[in-house]
Amino acid sequence: MKSIFRSGPWFWFYGTAATLALAALAPAQAATPTPAPGQITLIPRYTAGAQLTYSVAIHSDLGGKATMDTAAEVAMRILPGATPGAFDAELRFTQFSTTVHGDPAVLPGLQQQAAATDHAALAMTPPRFREAQGHFQVLARQAGAAYDQPVEMLEELVRTDALPRGPTAVGARWSRHRTRQLPTMNTSVALTLACHLAAVGTVAGQPAATITVRSQGDAPLPPNALPNSQALAAQGLVPEATVAFDTTATSVYRLADAVLLQSHSQTHNLMRIKLVGPSPQAGTQDSDINSSATVKLEKIVN
Secondary structure, three states: OOOOOOOOOHHHHHHHHHHHOOOOOOOOOOOOOOOOOOEEOOOOOOOOOOEEEEEEEEEEEEOOOEEEEEEEEEEEEEOOOOEOOEEEEEEEEEEEEEEEEEOOOOHHHHHHHHHHHHHHHHHOOOOEEEEEOOEEEEEEOOOOHHHHHHHHHHHOOOOOOOOOOOOEEOOOEEEEEEEEEEHHHOEEEEEEEEEEEEEEEEEOOEEEEEEEEEEEEEEEEOHHHOOOHHHHHHOOOEEEEEEEEEEEEEEEEEOOOOOEEEEEEEEEEEEEEEEEOOOOOOEEEEEEEEEEEEEEEEEEEO
């Protein structure tokens, strides 16, 4: 079916894809029991005033119509009062640049969107987050829809809800549940996170744990979330849309303090729009976004 959404729904779907590509990149939760032989306990032990620098690279293929490559750098500062398992952090992007290539029909709109996101990421007031025994809170952030995507990308470096609670042995599996808001789509999606302690060993010369997390969820979209919904209604067409997300992340954490050393994730996102109404416009349109993301600790100063 020929798209009737101008350049397609990628304009507002890509932001969520980029954010989910960074899912499950958080230090582990606090745990008080003593590990038994063969078990580990990951407790974030940040020093107040510590400065961590992460590099972030995201590549997205938007249904074969275009590609977007984002290169970013994040500065994370641990605020006063940090204790084992609990900390406040302020994060900011020190670099954020996106390159877009693709079909001339969609390229101008995607370039405009990418430029706006790049500017918002670098210009916004650094948000502050709190993580305490697995409970996440946004303490402060700049208001406005333009900042939603970069703020959500930063909070994924702070969250701890995906990771083990207490002593855990290699091979252990557990699940978590999270509700992710999709502000550009006027809805939310319930995500199920299937987690696995895959290995304990030495990575880059440091004792470390490797944890995989598969995050999945889908949700219907309200009709008013779709572009041109009023114009469609005037033609007697009713859009029925769903979104589905599937991300697999492999992350490595330093055993001594549960600091994230590196992570790689693969994300597949699908938006399906079914138009109910008079032919020939009625039909189904699928939009796929496949993304990969890499996060790496470049420097830490305590």
